[in-house]
Amino acid sequence: MTTQFEISDDFIAHENDKGKAWLEEDYDELGKRLRRRGLFIEDLTQKAQSFRVAVPSWGVGTGGTRFARFPGQGEPRNIHEKLEDCGTIFKLVRTTPGVSLHIPWDKPEDHAELRQFANDRGLHFDAMNSNTFQDQSGQPLSYKFGSLTHTDPAVRQQAVEHNLECIALGQQLGSKAHTVWIGDGGNFPGQQNFRQALKRYLESMQEIYAGLPDDWRLFIEHKFYEPAFYSTVINDWGVSYHCARELGPKAFCLVDLGHHAPNVNIEMVVARLIQFGKLAGFHFNDSKYGDDDLDAGSIKPFQLFLIFNELVDAELEKLDNFDPAYMLDQSHNVTDPIESLMSSANELVRAYVQAHLVNREALTESQEKNDPLMALACLKQAFTVDVSPILGMARQREGGAIDPVATYRASNYRRHKAEERPAKKGAAASGIV
Ligand SMILES: [Mn+2]
Helix, strand or coil: CCCCCCCCHHHHHHHHHHHHHHHHHHHHHHHHHHHHCCCCHHHHHHHHHHCCCEEEHHHHCCCCCCCCCCCCCCCCCCHHHHHHHHHHHHHHHCCCCEEEEECCCCCCCCHHHHHHHHHHCCCEEEEEECCCCCCCCCCCCCCCCCCCCCCCHHHHHHHHHHHHHHHHHHHHHCCCEEEECCCCEECCCCCCCHHHHHHHHHHHHHHHHHCCCCCCEEEEECCCCCCCCCEECCCCHHHHHHHHHHHCCCEEEEEECCCCCCCCCHHHHHHHHHHCCCEEEEEECECCCCCCCECCCCCCHHHHHHHHHHHHHHHHHCCCCCCCEEEECCCCCCCCHHHHHHHHHHHHHHHHHHHCCCCHHHHHHHHHCCCHHHHHHHHHHHHCCCCHHHHHHHHHHCCCCCCHHHHHHHHCHHHHHHHHCCCCCCCCCCCCC
């Protein structure tokens, strides 16, 4: 194997030197302003340094729509190359050591070797993801009309076994969670018996749950439409919550920001799941019309802040069963996936730090006194602070880049990868879940 190009620590340090003086000036200035409000910038920087979000293995490839996929240059062609890209993201932003695998797309020939390959890059494996929403070559039975909820018990069994295989592989790789999203549902009224389909789902999930190790968690991801356009079996957080309760204490509800009807109050969904002790975590992304195609914080940054406001509130209250797993899940159609993932990771830390700026005593007082104007003002005061100097300082202290995208571009990483990774003919598109 020829030597693969990597962005070196020296290069990052050299690039950081260019912006260091301005960063320090801005950081001091912001520190003074926050101090006036009783906040210590060093505490906030510590928070930023401790923030973690996992990257999806499938996110480093270019996504597509059902109409077309326009591949980018130097796309990863296998799990090792995907991990190289994940390692590059981690090196620059320092918040993303976890990688979430999708099986069978990322199924390794040698799991010990893959685990070592990841560890060598400072990476570990986050939640496993099963795939019963498409047929794989050589698969005996088709998922065209469903998987865990299929009317044929043999198809359901095949789907259950695939999930158990994902868990077994995840144990070898050091993962501690398994995420299940199914594409099951109906395109036409009358196609599916709603109650029977959900009953079959629970029966199948009970078999998967039974195979879950004691220290693992099972994440249920809901999605209100697509690929089924009329009805999906796990369509919203309410159904997800019912199933998580039925399954047991190791089952939780995962919130993908894109998988809600327009204008749903997602921060309230989050608060409900926190209150019920059933919040699994997130697939972060953003959307204008539907689904999960855009970078986190690109359309509704205030919504992202309001979600983190609920999360930080729960964190500060030290609530039981509150240990959310954060993951990105986006499709990149027109951007370099590495740049998009770095930008999204940055937006999450931004929202997290901003949520720590909320004056919670003043907010509670406004709520108690029924003063909605001041309550909103409390949130807006935090949301409108530009915390970029904190984010830059946190990355620099962790050995990352002050400006990850600029450093990435200056390194010519993508050009190097385009040479190292000539496109394979007929390579499959990365999916998005
Ligand atoms: Mn998702």
